[in-house]
Amino acid sequence: MPISFTPIKAANSLADQVAQALEASIRQGQMQPGDRLPTELLLVAQFGVSRTVVREALSRLKSSGLVASRQGSGVFVQAPRAEPLDLEKGHAASQEAVIQIVEVRRALEAEVAELAAARRSTADLRRIRAGVKALAKAVADGKDGVAEDVALHRVIAQASGNPFLLSTLDYLSQVLAGATRITRANEARRQDFATAVTQEHARIVEAIEAGDPAAARAAATAHMNNAIDRIRQADPAFWRQDGERLAKVLLGGSR
Template identity: 65%
Template sequence: MSVTFSTIKPGLRLADQVASALEQEIRAGRLAEGERLPTEVALVQQFGVSRTVVREAVSRLKSSGLVDARQGSGMYVRRPGFEPLHFDPMSAASKEAVLQIVEVRRALEAEVAELAAQRRTEEDMTRIRTALAAIDAAVAGGRDGVEEDVQFHRVIAEAARNPFLMRTLDYLSQFLRSATRVTRANEARHAPFAADVLREHEVLVAAIAAGDPVAARGAAATHMRNAAQRILQADPAFWAQEGHRLAQDLVGAER
């Protein structure tokens, strides 16, 4: 085999790093379909890890359908199937990953808001306003408001009445929720940030209530752009501690 691997660094789980490195080579075609994986001994030497770590990593690849065991012969690469939204664990627990999720949200939320402004009913508006009030109530009660924030945006999406958009949001929900935990934790540390979020939510609701799709799209996109800016302005101490810990949920969200 022409592919060689470097020893891995301490940090995230070693098995995750080994599995990620192997998977990257398989999906890039550098480990081709039908090719035999390096032996366990070879992988131990190249990655600088124990046999237990290698076995766990290979087991993950097998569970993902990326390798097959052949009796008495070893593990062989299978053709990679479609695996939507896979995050490399080495990059997922990072500020950059959170910002990338916010970018995804900006694209989706802007479209959702435009459609909601066109299609919402008075019943929808009652639910949207109730969901908005629930965020304030959660914060006043000492909670982080994450679930309430997620629900607020979901209620707006329901008003868009597009089942394919809803299914997309449902599929992405764990990633979106994990990123929301980071953004809200950062915002909670700064009173001006929290006030800005409230104001942005109110502007969004007003545009949807007015039936103004252009204003609604703009309000949603602005809210997400500002969310990204607030992450960029986070105190280094936040990211070194709480922000990094919360962002690691993005790694678990894919499993």
């Protein structure tokens, strides 16, 4: 099904907005590596901007390695070339390594939640609520909920209104999703853990809905702190059976 875009509204940089919309479409999987982007004329019509703006936006995506021109064929999506994190090959997969990644999330998620509570729109709240429902359905259907968990945190990041924070989370997406896979695998083994995660998400969302930045920051920080505690409390059997294997994948080791 062809990708379509909505017109861009005037702002400081139209090219930035077009580039960000295209990049989001690529990173969210709506356009896959090898897919051809719509023609310049179609992008001009869909975004409601000039051809110069579209060309500048495409130039930025080419510089970042997300797209490449093929003579006479058009512009095509490329696989992102940047590695999320350059972790040392000798760094053993460990409980502590996963905790350190969650600590990175804690710094980002607390800021994101605070800004989202201050800036969220009605549309943002609608997307966040949909994200909560999608995660609950995934869990009810017996899925691990990793993709839905990551998606929920991403729509909260969108509500922050800070494209650089969102880009940072996207850049770290592989590592953050890997850490989420480990924490959720651990949490799925204990009903009290799973219940706590649901409640923590609810507190974050409630604070954002209430427009309470301080409460949102506190709730997001507590969620990450509790995730660390749950990893530390993981049954040794979990780490032997699942945790260490998943951590090795996360850290670039053997699968």
